[in-house]
Amino acid sequence: MSQFQEKTQITRIERFTEDILRLTLESPEIASIAKPGQFVMIRTGNSSDPLLRRPFSISQTSNNLHFQVLFKVVGRGTSILAHCREGEFLSVLGPLGNGFTIDCRNRNCLVGGGMGIAPLLFLAKAMLRKCPDTPPIVVLGSRNREELTTLVYDFAELGLSAYTATDDGSLGHHGLVTEVLETLDLGADCTNYVCGPHPMMTAVHLFCKKRNYSCQVSMETSMACGMGACLGCIVPVEKGGYGHACTDGPVFDAKELVWEVK
Ligand SMILES: Cc1cc2nc3c(=O)[nH]c(=O)nc-3n(C[C@H](O)[C@H](O)[C@H](O)COP(=O)(O)OP(=O)(O)OC[C@H]3O[C@@H](n4cnc5c(N)ncnc54)[C@H](O)[C@@H]3O)c2cc1C
Ligand code: FES
CATH class of the missing domain: 2.40.30.10 (Translation factors)
Structure with missing residues (x-):
């Protein structure tokens, strides 16, 4: 590449x-x-x-x-x-990095939290081009209305009305994005594309695991080189050892990663 x-x-x-x-x-x-x-x-x-x-x-x-x-x-x-x-x-x-893999066979759901929303607008545009008959469901979370308003508007310009959740309840659901996900009819097969704080991604991974949904997560670890030359970005993987978030990711199938669940 x-x-x-x-x-x-x-x-x-x-x-x-x-x-x-x-x-x-x-x-x-x-x-x-x-x-x-x-x-x-x-x-x-x-x-x-x-x-x-x-x-x-x-x-x-x-x-x-x-x-x-x-x-x-x-x-x-x-x-x-x-x-x-x-x-x-x-x-x-x-x-x-690798980027998301768009799957048009399933229902697609984009889940973003905080600055993790950043890559999802680009993804939504690509998805609408690739799978025009199945627009994605969009669920966005942040601390408050102020942080979300422009981003929600950007998705609306694509014809996508986002479900929202805020920590202070100033826009949409007062609480977590996973609580919003629980209320949605996502069907039997749904691929979720997730980026946000680690606890949020862990919760969405568990939600997907329970329902047998596919889940791609973008890992925003700290990075020093961005090119596979240091160990700054390693994440533990299920098969044993570590993957580099910069070159093997940042997007991983959530099932391939080790999640610390408390
Ligand atoms: C692949 C990837 C994509 C990213 N995309 C975005 C993006 O679109 N928008 C955005 O705002 N940020 C994004 N980040 C995170 C961003 O890189 C960090 O916020 C940034 O490097 C912080 O730099 P700094 O010098 O301001 O902070 P530093 O002085 O390096 O750190 C300040 C504080 O922020 C914490 N911090 C640093 N990096 C991260 C991180 N990756 N995750 C969580 N906490 C961190 C540190 O622990 C410290 O407490 C991304 C990270 C990765 C790996
Ligand atoms: S950031 Fe250096 S190996 Fe990934």
Whole structure:
């Protein structure tokens, strides 16, 4: 699979909340070959602090020219990224990883939590193209309405009305996405595509296991190189040993992973 390391120009910055932003970056090379579920490694600043690139899912592409990343400020790298300006250039490596496998035979359900929603918009678009007769069900969770509103609107623009859950009850169900899933008629065969905080993915995996549904999870482990050259991203796998989230994933069949269930 081709990968590029290049200087990409920031053509647009959208600020959803004080700490959630979306960047549009110009890169025909990356935008034209990226698959939903793949990610890029971004050097967040021009100095050596922080030294390592940071991984971000590709949240959508447009016209084989631009791609977007949606991110939340959690530390040094994302804080520097949040202070970038339109017109500036960022060094980006990608697209990396395997991406989701779209299955048109089953009902499809996209389940995203927090910044894990990022790759699902790109996935929804690809799914609507590939399986036009079976639009996916979309279930999105976050802390509050403010974090979700624009994302829900983006799915609505695709004709997809998302079920929502928020921690504070300000939008949709007051509680967890899995509680929403329990109320939906997903049929006998449903493939779930999941990205979000680890406890949420564990809960969705258990929900799917109970119903014998397929479940693909995108693992957002910490990463140092993004290319299989360190052990920064390893995840324990059922067959024994470890997989690299950066090269064997970030998307795994949930059944292949070891889940810590308390
Ligand atoms: C494949 C992949 C895709 C990702 N996609 C997105 C995305 O689309 N949007 C987004 O906002 N984030 C995404 N992340 C997470 C993002 O990479 C981290 O938030 C970022 O690297 C933090 O960098 P920092 O320098 O700001 O924080 P750091 O200073 O490195 O860390 C600050 C705090 O955040 C925690 N942290 C760091 N990385 C992660 C992580 N991966 N998961 C949970 N906690 C973490 C640290 O433990 C620490 O407590 C993705 C991660 C992976 C592996
Ligand atoms: S991040 Fe280095 S091996 Fe995966």
